[in-house]
Amino acid sequence: MGPKNKLMTAAEAVRRFIFDGVVVGMGGQSIGRSSMCIYHEMIRQNKKDLTLVGCNLSIPMDMMVGLGLVRRTEVGTGNLERFGTTHCWRKAIEQGKLENEDYSHLAMVTRFLGGEMGLPFMPTQSLLGSDILHKKSKGTDKKYEIIDNPWNRGEKVVLLPSLNPDVSIVHAQKSDETGNLVIEGFLAHEPEMIRASKTVIVSCEELIPSDEIRRNPERTTIPYIYVSAVVHQPWGAHPTSVYRYYQNDAEHMRYYQKCAREGGQAFQDYVEKYIYSSSTFDEYLEKVGGLKNYNRLHQEMMEVL
Amino acid sequence: MSSNYTLNELMIIEAARQIRDGETVFVGTGMPLVAAMYAQKTHARNICFVVETGPISPEVLPVPTSVSDAKAMHRAAKLGTLREVLGCVLQRGMVDVGFLGGAQIDHYGNLNSTVIGDYQLPKVRFPGSGGANDIASHAKRILVISPHEKRRFPERCSYVTSPGYLDGPEGRRKAGLKSLYPALTVVTDLAVMSIDRADGKLKVVKLMPGVTLEKVQENTEFKLEAAPRVASVEIPTADELNILRNDVDPGREYLGKGD
Numbered sequence A: 001m002g003p004k005n006k007l008m009t010a011a012e013a014v015r016r017f018i019f020d021g022v023v024v025g026m027g028g029q030s031i032g033r034s035s036m037c038i039y040h041e042m043i044r045q046n047k048k049d050l051t052l053v054g055c056n057l058s059i060p061m062d063m064m065v066g067l068g069l070v071r072r073t074e075v076g077t078g079n080l081e082r083f084g085t086t087h088c089w090r091k092a093i094e095q096g097k098l099e100n101e102d103y104s105h106l107a108m109v110t111r112f113l114g115g116e117m118g119l120p121f122m123p124t125q126s127l128l129g130s131d132i133l134h135k136k137s138k139g140t141d142k143k144y145e146i147i148d149n150p151w152n153r154g155e156k157v158v159l160l161p162s163l164n165p166d167v168s169i170v171h172a173q174k175s176d177e178t179g180n181l182v183i184e185g186f187l188a189h190e191p192e193m194i195r196a197s198k199t200v201i202v203s204c205e206e207l208i209p210s211d212e213i214r215r216n217p218e219r220t221t222i223p224y225i226y227v228s229a230v231v232h233q234p235w236g237a238h239p240t241s242v243y244r245y246y247q248n249d250a251e252h253m254r255y256y257q258k259c260a261r262e263g264g265q266a267f268q269d270y271v272e273k274y275i276y277s278s279s280t281f282d283e284y285l286e287k288v289g290g291l292k293n294y295n296r297l298h299q300e301m302m303e304v305l
Numbered sequence B: 001m002s003s004n005y006t007l008n009e010l011m012i013i014e015a016a017r018q019i020r021d022g023e024t025v026f027v028g029t030g031m032p033l034v035a036a037m038y039a040q041k042t043h044a045r046n047i048c049f050v051v052e053t054g055p056i057s058p059e060v061l062p063v064p065t066s067v068s069d070a071k072a073m074h075r076a077a078k079l080g081t082l083r084e085v086l087g088c089v090l091q092r093g094m095v096d097v098g099f100l101g102g103a104q105i106d107h108y109g110n111l112n113s114t115v116i117g118d119y120q121l122p123k124v125r126f127p128g129s130g131g132a133n134d135i136a137s138h139a140k141r142i143l144v145i146s147p148h149e150k151r152r153f154p155e156r157c158s159y160v161t162s163p164g165y166l167d168g169p170e171g172r173r174k175a176g177l178k179s180l181y182p183a184l185t186v187v188t189d190l191a192v193m194s195i196d197r198a199d200g201k202l203k204v205v206k207l208m209p210g211v212t213l214e215k216v217q218e219n220t221e222f223k224l225e226a227a228p229r230v231a232s233v234e235i236p237t238a239d240e241l242n243i244l245r246n247d248v249d250p251g252r253e254y255l256g257k258g259d
Helices: A010-017 A036-044 A059-066 A087-094 A105-116 A190-196 A210-215 A250-262 A264-276 A281-287 A290-304 B007-017 B031-041 B082-091 B132-138 B171-175 B213-218 B238-248
Strands: A023-026 A050-053 A070-075 A099-102 A121-124 A145-148 A156-161 A167-175 A199-207 A229-232 B024-027 B048-051 B097-100 B115-117 B122-125 B141-145 B183-187 B191-196 B201-207 B226-232
Touching: A010 A036, A010 A199, A010 A229, A023 A190, A036 A059, A036 A167, A036 A199, A036 A264, A036 A281, A050 A059, A059 A070, A059 A087, A059 A250, A059 A264, A087 A250, A087 B122, A105 A121, A105 A156, A105 A190, A105 B082, A105 B132, A167 A190, A250 A264, A264 A281, A281 A290, B007 B031, B007 B141, B007 B183, B007 B238, B024 B031, B024 B082, B031 B048, B031 B097, B031 B141, B031 B238, B048 B082, B082 B132, B097 B132, B183 B201, B201 B213
Parallel strands: A023 A050, A023 A167, A050 A070, A070 A099, A167 A199, A199 A229, B024 B048, B024 B097, B097 B141, B141 B183, B201 B226
Antiparallel strands: A121 A156, A145 A156, B115 B122, B183 B191, B191 B201
């Protein structure tokens, strides 16, 4: 009798662990390793009134904001870097439809660090003198406190409230059925965020035997004790990239950006075609290019490792 | 020497020249990544790149679309975490040059990449800080690369995302920043400006070939002053241009297709 098997479908994971009104920690960064298969399912199940938190929030955040499922975001940035801004997010903030709180990336990870260690707040010396401290959203009561370093009078230290998401969503390269994760490539804010979260849903490219984890435990990024659900979904981060597996799908990114920028019917058509009328992520994957496209994206990744 | 170059290309080359060999350079996405790649392929082969997603000392391949792109991780010494690079390397003071890109830049070298107008109901919403506030707070030197347009250079940023000299020569000290008086240089396609430690304001120190101070002023909202001696930015050699065009950005993703 070992740790329990947490393997389930995306639909079941979302049904069991995501509720209206929760605070969702988003893994991946920008156009890398977003768990699109879980976010598509959240959209299909119409999970709403969400607070989305993370560092560089990208395409899935933008989709959910565009669909009116999000009440608040807490970010370091919202953008898709070379592919442009997150149009739905930008428009929603400019139209006063979305509450957003800004932090720097180090400030966000500092908040997760406090959360993962069971502490109420955590210090940083970023943000001093900036409007990230001085301006705040309507829904934020107290954003920070500046204290004097008790051991060096006159030195300023910023305290930030810890952040413990209700549920974090992460796409890993490998996991076993119990949720021992191996994340390869960049890690961004994910280790701190995962360990700070009350529940964690993981999607993975490959399901590996627990024996492989336990023979090489030093390679485990996150042990199963933090993980609530494991969803096996190859190509589950498309159109974002997965290090060692596939490059981002630039063509599809540009297509999404065109629809999001245009908004209205173009955006509705996108979500209808790719999300609502696909009952699973596999159906979506069939629509966005099939095997030939995936071989190309895999090849593109292999060339740059 | 070559006359066949664009000011955009020369901006990238001139920004790269500000980086010295052996330095640890924290690079933001976009233009800074391209300019730092160019530095690594020319006069600064031993620089240590640090990228906010976690890569430490990668040999960046042409040309990443994102800091999460595997091209920004190629042959890195370590793929770490965001806390490791922004916290351990940057905040604790190991970064020589913090290299930032496009935003609003004001007279005191403060950067705005967050909002124009009211914070809660902005006229324009930009992406936000990302690692930029952290980089500007903690790096020993701050290097900014930006196209030179009037709306990008207001007297004061309405929102300070990343601190320059805040409101004067002692602004950073008053705010409690640990990197007290960083050299701060802004390289544009018209000029090079640096913070004058005497008043904490940007002064023109170099002009792009053929560009006059008047032309720079026309494209700047704040009242420009020039340093006592204003040099001309050195024209790129054919070799320099070849490296930039063939080895750094062969698809002209950042160099631009026009001109």
